[in-house]
Amino acid sequence: MKYLRVITAGLVMAIACLLFARPVLAFCGFYVAKADTSLYNEASQVILARDGDRTVLTMANDYQGEVADFAMVVPVPTVLQEGQVNVGDPAIVQRLDDFSAPRLVEYFDPDPCAPMMLYNQAAEALPSAPPGVATRGAVDDAALGVTVEAQFAVGEYEIVILSAEESDGLETWLIQSGYNIPRGASELLQPYIRQGLKFFVAKVNLEEFDRTGFQQLRPLQIAYESPRFMLPIRLGMMNAQGDQDLVVYLLTPDGQAELTNYRTVKIPSNVNLPTYVEEQFGEFYQAVFDRSYERENREVAFLEYAWSMAGCDPCSAEPLNAAELRQAGVFWVAPDSSPWDANVFVTRLHVRYSRHQFPEDLAFQQTNNQELFQGRYVMQHPYLGEASCPAGQEYRRSLPARFEQEAQTLARLTGWNINDIRRQLPSVSNSSNDADPNPWWDDLWQRSSQFLQQMPARG
Numbered sequence: 206m207k208y209l210r211v212i213t214a215g216l217v218m219a220i221a222c223l224l225f226a227r228p229v230l231a232f233c234g235f236y237v238a239k240a241d242t243s244l245y246n247e248a249s250q251v252i253l254a255r256d257g258d259r260t261v262l263t264m265a266n267d268y269q270g271e272v273a274d275f276a277m278v279v280p281v282p283t284v285l286q287e288g289q290v291n292v293g294d295p296a297i298v299q300r301l302d303d304f305s306a307p308r309l310v311e312y313f314d315p316d317p318c319a320p321m322m323l324y325n326q327a328a329e330a331l332p333s334a335p336p337g338v339a340t341r342g343a344v345d346d347a348a349l350g351v352t353v354e355a356q357f358a359v360g361e362y363e364i365v366i367l368s369a370e371e372s373d374g375l376e377t378w379l380i381q382s383g384y385n386i387p388r389g390a391s392e393l394l395q396p397y398i399r400q401g402l403k404f405f406v407a408k409v410n411l412e413e414f415d416r417t418g419f420q421q422l423r424p425l426q427i428a429y430e431s432p433r434f435m436l437p438i439r440l441g442m443m444n445a446q447g448d449q450d451l452v453v454y455l456l457t458p459d460g461q462a463e464l465t466n467y468r469t470v471k472i473p474s475n476v477n478l479p480t481y482v483e484e485q486f487g488e489f490y491q492a493v494f495d496r497s498y499e500r501e502n503r504e505v506a507f508l509e510y511a512w513s514m515a516g517c518d519p520c521s522a523e524p525l526n527a528a529e530l531r532q533a534g535v536f537w538v539a540p541d542s543s544p545w546d547a548n549v550f551v552t553r554l555h556v557r558y559s560r561h562q563f564p565e566d567l568a569f570q571q572t573n574n575q576e577l578f579q580g581r582y583v584m585q586h587p588y589l590g591e592a593s594c595p596a597g598q599e600y601r602r603s604l605p606a607r608f609e610q611e612a613q614t615l616a617r618l619t620g621w622n623i624n625d626i627r628r629q630l631p632s633v634s635n636s637s638n639d640a641d642p643n644p645w646w647d648d649l650w651q652r653s654s655q656f657l658q659q660m661p662a663r664g
Contacts, residue, residue, distance in 0.1 A: 240490035254534035261534025307580030
């Protein structure tokens with residue numbers, strides 16, 4: 206029923222766009238497909254909910270090895286206590302991915318011989334750290350310069366909070382204590398020690414993991430207060446064999462969250478594509494991202510979505526409700542509020558990094574920027590009915606040039622061979638009465654006819 210409501214809402218939006226369209230189409234359309242994180246072999250997802258100095262960080266990853274070998278080391282600004290750490294619901298990360306993913310939308314051209322009507326339009330859930338100093342670690346660790354500041358279990362995870370005086374000692378301590386990290390990690394640990402950060406370290410209790418019944422590790426969620434709005438990514442390079450994809454969902458109350466130490470570029474968007482791309486949209490978006498990444502010299506973050514949770518156009522999934530937002534760490538949302546009153550702005554950034562790219566951690570700032578953006582790609586279906594009027598005949602003659610422009614756009618965005626693209630385009634007769642035997646037209650005629658039959662009559 207949930208997805209039926211999304212489809213129904215999309216259909217109503219598409220009909221409204223056709224009835225009340227301006228000469229230039231804006232962000233209306235009927236949602237068709239999305240490009241989510243399942244496209245990438247090695248992709249981590251992080252949710253950062255931030256208001257003032259308080260942050261709730263939810264960390265999901267695509268760890269595919271033996272659960273017994275899992276180890277997570279995350280620099281944090283303060284000593285965390287048990288009440289500040291939670292095991293998250295993986296469904297919440299998936300919901301945000303579905304809601305904000307780059308999307309394909311479709312339009313159907315109206316009958317060029319029919320008149321058009323044009324209208325002008327004008328942290329209660331995760332408490333802050335308690336006061337006081339945590340119990341010091343064992344004296345034996347002092348020789349390595351490592352102090353266990355806190356130690357506890359949350360769900361299937363065993364957590365320790367460490368401070369360290371030097372990186373070699375911290376690396377030795379982690380390896381001797383059974384954490385599966387690669388030797389040579391001290392180079393990446395040292396900058397965090399110089400900054401006076403602590404280390405949130407997690408591994409899996411296998412008995413508890415088996416008891417949960419989950420097939421994959423669940424996200425870890427931590428809450429803390431700090432004037433620094435940042436995300437440490439360098440430790441993600443320890444096990445990196447190549448490029449890593451990171452998708453960050455930034456949830457803030459007033460507007461976009463922006464990177465301050467790297468350039469952010471909007472992913473190419475709002476372009477018309479050949480309609481056959483629907484069957485290979487995931488492959489298309491991968492090619493667009495790869496080509497954009499190379500064109501920008503591998504040194505930028507890509508904005509894929511920026512929109513208030515109070516709306517979406519078109520919606521690729523329902524907005525998160527208050528309960529889901531609170532599970533995502535949005536502590537300022539009242540439990541009984543609706544998505545339309547939630548005061549949550551979603552910024553989705555996609556970063557691809559390696560050991561030699563993005564040498565600094567990601568630093569952000571909250572802004573009041575309410576500019577809306579989404580990775581959005583358009584299929585514009587031609588009208589295939591009778592069009593014997595002069596406008597209809599001119600419309601039909603214009604289609605080959607339009608299809609060629611769409612092919613050129615596809616080639617430019619993806620680097621695909623233009624001749625291969627052209628071979629997949631429909632052939633169009635200049636006569637409105639000539640039937641094209643191409644089955645592509647037959648299928649499209651069926652779809653457009655069904656769509657138009659659901660529209661009210663237009664005068």
